[in-house]
Amino acid sequence: MSGTGRTNGRSGAFLLFLAAWLVLYRSSLWALFRFAWNDDTFSYIPLVPLVSAYLAYQDRGEIFREREGWHLSAGAPILAAAALYAYGIAKGDFLGRGDYLAVMTASMVACNVGWIGLTYGPGAWKAAAFPLLFLVFMIPLPKALLDPIVSALQRGSAEISYGFFQLAGVPVYRDGFTFSLPGLSIEVARECSGIRSSLSLVLTSLIAGHLFLRRAGNKLLLVLSVVPITVFKNGVRIVTLALLGAYVDRRILGSRLHQNGGILFFVMALGLMGLLVWGLRRREGKGAKNAHS
Numbered sequence: 001m002s003g004t005g006r007t008n009g010r011s012g013a014f015l016l017f018l019a020a021w022l023v024l025y026r027s028s029l030w031a032l033f034r035f036a037w038n039d040d041t042f043s044y045i046p047l048v049p050l051v052s053a054y055l056a057y058q059d060r061g062e063i064f065r066e067r068e069g070w071h072l073s074a075g076a077p078i079l080a081a082a083a084l085y086a087y088g089i090a091k092g093d094f095l096g097r098g099d100y101l102a103v104m105t106a107s108m109v110a111c112n113v114g115w116i117g118l119t120y121g122p123g124a125w126k127a128a129a130f131p132l133l134f135l136v137f138m139i140p141l142p143k144a145l146l147d148p149i150v151s152a153l154q155r156g157s158a159e160i161s162y163g164f165f166q167l168a169g170v171p172v173y174r175d176g177f178t179f180s181l182p183g184l185s186i187e188v189a190r191e192c193s194g195i196r197s198s199l200s201l202v203l204t205s206l207i208a209g210h211l212f213l214r215r216a217g218n219k220l221l222l223v224l225s226v227v228p229i230t231v232f233k234n235g236v237r238i239v240t241l242a243l244l245g246a247y248v249d250r251r252i253l254g255s256r257l258h259q260n261g262g263i264l265f266f267v268m269a270l271g272l273m274g275l276l277v278w279g280l281r282r283r284e285g286k287g288a289k290n291a292h293s
Helices: 003-037 047-058 074-092 098-120 122-128 129-136 144-168 195-212 215-223 226-247 251-256 256-260 263-292
Strands: 173-175 178-180 186-189
Touching: 003 098, 047 129, 047 195, 074 098, 074 122, 098 122, 098 129, 098 144, 098 178, 122 129, 144 178, 144 195, 144 226, 178 226, 186 226, 195 215, 195 226, 195 251, 195 263, 215 263, 226 263
Parallel strands: none
Antiparallel strands: 173 178, 178 186
16 A cells, blocks of 8 residues: 555544544543533643644644554553443442543543554654643542642641741741631631642643753653642742731632632742743753753
8 A cells, every 4th residue: 555545544544533532432521521610620621632632733744644554552552441431331320520530531541542553653652742641631630639639738838828927927826727817817728728720830830841841850840849839829828818817908818819819829830930941941051052062
């Protein structure tokens, strides 16, 4: 078969798979997007496939270029997808909604990965490594994993908030997650953990590292920076609102600044991450210059 024939055959097979994929997972996909729409923690999920598709489109020439042979080794992810799908169907009534969607979405992602490898070969996996791995973030975190993360962020936010109060010289009494200021008591609740902004920052750090950094170590450092940046941002927000409530107007704690003002502090976190990206990129530039001198 000529190269053009092989290319057309593979493109046709991929489009056929895409149609079958949409039919098979249409209910789960719709349920996933409805779940994300109604849950602030996972509101980023609908953006993940769009970003992944855009990044894959940028590298489409390398990902979908002509390669020799069909690679049956890529059937492993498809088998995993089938097993996850069967498990989700069999145990759906016993799983919580989030856990069920996590299983079915993992099946979607594995199926997609497997078919690309089966159709275009392992070379396509390598070329599309980042867009494919990025699809993992479509999977809602299971409750067993989400709860410990939220608790850790909650503890970290309480610790740094207490440190900020002490640095500011504010008289405060702490009892676990509760802080008593003059005429005011506040609690660092689970909702103050910043899990939503943390997940958004993780996605942002991955994309920024992929686009602007070359070294794997620097990309990893950027992703790991999300934890201290999130905790710092949470501490600044908690202390700012507490001081305004204690010394300006208690009604601020029930105002839109408290309920919807998180975007201001998220922008601050993005600024800190941007500074880190700038510093890491500058260091890479100096390293490359020294290597060529």
